[in-house]
Amino acid sequence: MTERDWRPRYVQLAEELREKIDRGELAAGALLPSEPELAAQTGMSRTSVRNALRQLREWGLVRAEQGRGTYVRARKVRVTRRNIERYQWEKDRVHQPEEVRRQSGGTEHDTGLEVHQLQFHAKYSTVDANEDIANVLSVPVGTKLLRRMYWTSAKSEDAPLSMSVSYLVHEVAAQNPALLDDSNEPWPGGTHHQLSTIGVEVDHVSDRVVARPPSPNEVEVLRTEAGDWVLAIRKVSTDVNGRVVEVADAVYPADRTELVYGIQLKPWDKK
Amino acid sequence: MTERDWRPRYVQLAEELREKIDRGELAAGALLPSEPELAAQTGMSRTSVRNALRQLREWGLVRAEQGRGTYVRARKVRVTRRNIERYQWEKDRVHQPEEVRRQSGGTEHDTGLEVHQLQFHAKYSTVDANEDIANVLSVPVGTKLLRRMYWTSAKSEDAPLSMSVSYLVHEVAAQNPALLDDSNEPWPGGTHHQLSTIGVEVDHVSDRVVARPPSPNEVEVLRTEAGDWVLAIRKVSTDVNGRVVEVADAVYPADRTELVYGIQLKPWDKK
DNA sequence: GAGTGGTCTAGACCACTGT
DNA sequence: CAGTGGTCTAGACCACTCC
Numbered sequence: 001m002t003e004r005d006w007r008p009r010y011v012q013l014a015e016e017l018r019e020k021i022d023r024g025e026l027a028a029g030a031l032l033p034s035e036p037e038l039a040a041q042t043g044m045s046r047t048s049v050r051n052a053l054r055q056l057r058e059w060g061l062v063r064a065e066q067g068r069g070t071y072v073r074a075r076k077v078r079v080t081r082r083n084i085e086r087y088q089w090e091k092d093r094v095h096q097p098e099e100v101r102r103q104s105g106g107t108e109h110d111t112g113l114e115v116h117q118l119q120f121h122a123k124y125s126t127v128d129a130n131e132d133i134a135n136v137l138s139v140p141v142g143t144k145l146l147r148r149m150y151w152t153s154a155k156s157e158d159a160p161l162s163m164s165v166s167y168l169v170h171e172v173a174a175q176n177p178a179l180l181d182d183s184n185e186p187w188p189g190g191t192h193h194q195l196s197t198i199g200v201e202v203d204h205v206s207d208r209v210v211a212r213p214p215s216p217n218e219v220e221v222l223r224t225e226a227g228d229w230v231l232a233i234r235k236v237s238t239d240v241n242g243r244v245v246e247v248a249d250a251v252y253p254a255d256r257t258e259l260v261y262g263i264q265l266k267p268w269d270k271k
Numbered sequence: 272m273t274e275r276d277w278r279p280r281y282v283q284l285a286e287e288l289r290e291k292i293d294r295g296e297l298a299a300g301a302l303l304p305s306e307p308e309l310a311a312q313t314g315m316s317r318t319s320v321r322n323a324l325r326q327l328r329e330w331g332l333v334r335a336e337q338g339r340g341t342y343v344r345a346r347k348v349r350v351t352r353r354n355i356e357r358y359q360w361e362k363d364r365v366h367q368p369e370e371v372r373r374q375s376g377g378t379e380h381d382t383g384l385e386v387h388q389l390q391f392h393a394k395y396s397t398v399d400a401n402e403d404i405a406n407v408l409s410v411p412v413g414t415k416l417l418r419r420m421y422w423t424s425a426k427s428e429d430a431p432l433s434m435s436v437s438y439l440v441h442e443v444a445a446q447n448p449a450l451l452d453d454s455n456e457p458w459p460g461g462t463h464h465q466l467s468t469i470g471v472e473v474d475h476v477s478d479r480v481v482a483r484p485p486s487p488n489e490v491e492v493l494r495t496e497a498g499d500w501v502l503a504i505r506k507v508s509t510d511v512n513g514r515v516v517e518v519a520d521a522v523y524p525a526d527r528t529e530l531v532y533g534i535q536l537k538p539w540d541k542k
Numbered sequence: 543g544a545g546t547g548g549t550c551t552a553g554a555c556c557a558c559t560g561t
Numbered sequence: 562c563a564g565t566g567g568t569c570t571a572g573a574c575c576a577c578t579c580c
Contacts (some may be wrong), residue, residue, distance in 0.1 A: 008549060034565060045551045047318075050566085058498060059484060067559035067565050078481070084534050091536050205534045210349070211482035211502055211525035213330055227329060229500045229525065231482055240538070254482035254500065261532045263355050263476045265362050267511070279568060305546060316570045321547085338546050338577035 009044055010051035014059075017052065021061055021072055032062065032070040058227040060255060078258045083233075085262070087205050094193045101189035122185035123149045126170060133167050136236055136247050144170040146180065151221065163221050164250035166191065172198065172245070191246065201240045207261075208234040211254055222253050229254040280315055281322035285330075288323065292332055292343055299345040303333065306341075329498045331526060347527040354504075355532055358476050365464045372459035393456035394420045397441060404438050407507055407518045415441040417451060422492065434492050435521035437462070443469065443516070466516060474511040478532075480504050482525055493524050500525040 020026045033041065038049045053070060056062045064070045093101055129143040137143075151163040173179045175198040187194055192202060214222065214230045222230065231254045237246040291297045304312065309320045324341060327333045335341045364372055400414040408414075422434040444450045446469040458465055463473060485493065485501045493501065502525045508517040 010549080036565090045553095047552090048550060051549080053566095064566060065559085066557070066567065069559095069565060083532070087534055088536055091539070095539065201539060202536060203538075204536060207530075207532045207534065209480060209502075209530040209532070210528075211500055227498060229482055231480075257481075259478075259480040261354070261478045261480070263358055263478065265359055265473060265475060267474075268362070268366065268472060281568080307546090316572095318571090319569060322568085324547095335547060336578085337548065338579080340546060340578095 008051075009042075010048045011055065013038070013042060013044065013049065013052035014055035017056060018059065018061060026072050028072050028074040030072045032072070034069060057225065060225070060228070063225060078256055079252075080258050080260055081252075082260045082262070083207055083235075090190055091192050091202060094189050094196050096189075098188050101193065119152065120186050121151050122182045124180065124182035125149075129167075133247055137167070137169060137244050139169060146170045146173045148182070150185075162250060162252050163218070164248055166246060166248040168246055172200075195239075195245060200245050202237045202245065203240040203242075204238050206236045206238075208236075209259060210234075214251070218251055222251065224253055231257050231259065233259075279322075280313075281319045282326065284309070284313060284315065284320065284323035285326035288327060289330065289332060297343050299343050301343045303341040303343070328496070331496075331498070334496060349527055349529040350523075351529050351531055352523075353531045353533070354478055354506075361461055362463050362473060365460050365467050367460075369459050372464065390423065391457050392422045393453045395451065395453035396420075398438075400438075404518055408438070408440060408515050410440060417441045417444045419453070421456075433521060433523050434489070435519055437517055437519040439517055443471075462517065466510075471516050472511045473508045473516065474513075475509050477507045477509075478504050478530075479507075480530060485522070489522055493522065495524055502528050502530070504530075 017026070017032070026032065032038075032053075035046050035049050035053070038044075038052075039046045042049065053062065053064065057064065061073060062070050063073050125147045127145050127147045129137065129139055129141055129145050131141050133145065134141045134143060137145075146168045148166040148168070149163070150166070168179075170180075176194075178184055179194050179197070189196075195202065210232050211229050212232060214224050214228065218224070218230055224230065231252045233250045233252075235246075235248045235250065236244055237248075239245045288297070288303070297303065303309075303324075306317050306320050306324070309315075309323075310317045313320070324333065324335065328335065332344060333341050334344050396418045398416050398418045400408065400410055400412055400416050402412050404416065405412045405414060408416075417439045419437040419439070420434070421437070439450075441451075447465075449455055450465050450468070460467075466473065481503050482500050483503060485495050485499065489495070489501055495501065502523045504521045504523075506517075506519045506521065507515055508519075510516045
C-alpha cells in the first residue's frame, strides 16, 4: 500500500496535468477538458478544479480564454537583448550615411526582425520632473522635461512587444526644435543621432535591471497573463562632460526576454 | 451621478485596499481585517473577499499567515549587485596578500554586510555533464565535472539569501587536488584565486539574465512567497586562451534584487 | 476554545465564443 | 443557440496560532 497523499486535491490535479504537459501528452496549443468536464471526471467541485487551473496559470503552463477554453501555452521563445553591444552599435551608427541609418533601428538589431515586420509608435509630451527623475538628471523637481514614449509590436503576431519611456531636459532638447516633434519618429539613427545634433556625445550608460509584477497599465499594453512578471530596465546615459543627458525606462515581458551582458576584465599586471 | 463601476467587485475591493496601503493608511506590518470581517463590512461573500486578497498577494502587497491573519508586506530593500565591478574586483583581489583576501568575499562586497554577519555554505560533488552544460563548456556530454554548490545567508535575519551552482571540468580542477575539497571553502580570494593555482586567468565573463518562477527546490531554499519570481543569472567565464573554464548559475529572489551594469562606450573618431 | 486562513461543495448568473 | 470561462453566494470542515 502506498502512502496517502495529503496534499490538497487541487494541487494533486494541477500536478497530474503538469505531468501530462511535460510528457507531451498535452501538446502546446492543445485544449484542456472544460471545467465542468474535469469536475465530473475527478469528482471534485468546479471551484476546486478552477483552483488547479489557476495553479497551472501561475506556473505559466496554460492560458484561459473566455468563451473558448483553456489551452496549453507554447513555450515562449526568449528574445535575447545584448545591451552592451547594442548601445555601442547605436552610438557607432550615428556617423553612417542617412540611407544606412534609415534601414534599421535598435529593435530590429535586437530581435532579428526586419523593419517592415515591425510597427513602431512614438508619442512625445512635456511633463514636470518628479523627484525620482529629477534626482537622476540632477535638476530641480518640476523642471520641464520632454517625455518620449515608444512601443514596438510585431505586425505578424498579436505578440507582446516592448515599451519604453525616455526623458530629456526640455530646454536641452529644444536647442534643435525638430527633436520636439514626434512626427519625426522613427528618427534615422535613433537617440544618439538626435543628441548629436545638439552637440551631445554619450560617454557611458548604466543599466539597472529589476523584475517586478507589472503595473495595470503595463498589463494592458504588454498583454501579460495573470501572475506574469516584467523585467524593468532603467538606462541612464551620461555624456562626455559627465552630465546625465537621458533617463529611459524600458519594460519587457519577463517570460520572453533574456538579457546578456558581456564583461571584459583587465589583465593581471605582469609580475 | 457618477458612472457605474463595471469591474468585478473583488477587483474593486482589492484596489480600495491597495490605495489604503499606498496612502500609508495601512502601514507595513499592519494586520488587515479578517476575511469574515471584510465580508461583513462589504456585504460580499467570503469567496469574493478571498479573491480580492489573492489579487493583493499577486501584487506582492500582503502576506497571509495561516491561523494569524493577513499582513501588509514590508517594502523589500533591494540588494544591488554591480556584477561588472564585482567581477573585476574579484579578479584583482587574487594578487593581494592572503590576510587581505581572507577578510572578505564576494557577497560582503555586494551587500555591504561583514564576514561575521554571514553564514557561508559550500558543498562539492562530481557529476556527469548534461547536454546544457556540456555545450557551454565545449566538452562531450557525460564528461566528469566538479559541481560546487554555494549558499549564503545573513545570520541576523531568517532572511532569504542567494544560491549558486558552479561547474568546472573535473580533470582541469584536479590539477590542484586542494580544489576538489569543499572543506577548503571559503577559499581566500575566491574562484579567481583557485583558478590561478592551476595557471588559469579569466579574460572575459558573460552574464545571461532571466526572470522566471522558482523551481520547487528554489522555493524551499529561498523561502519565496507564492507568486514570487526569481532572477537567474548564468555566468560563463572564458580564460585568456578562449577556453570556457567555468559555468555558474546563480538564483536571487527577484523582489529583493537589482542588477546594475555600467557600460563604457568608445569615443567617436575625431573627424 | 476562539479566531484565523486554507480547502471544498453545490449551486447560480454572467459575458463571451462558436455554429 | 449551446458551451466556455469569469464571477458570486452561502454554507461547511480543517489546520494552525494564540490565549
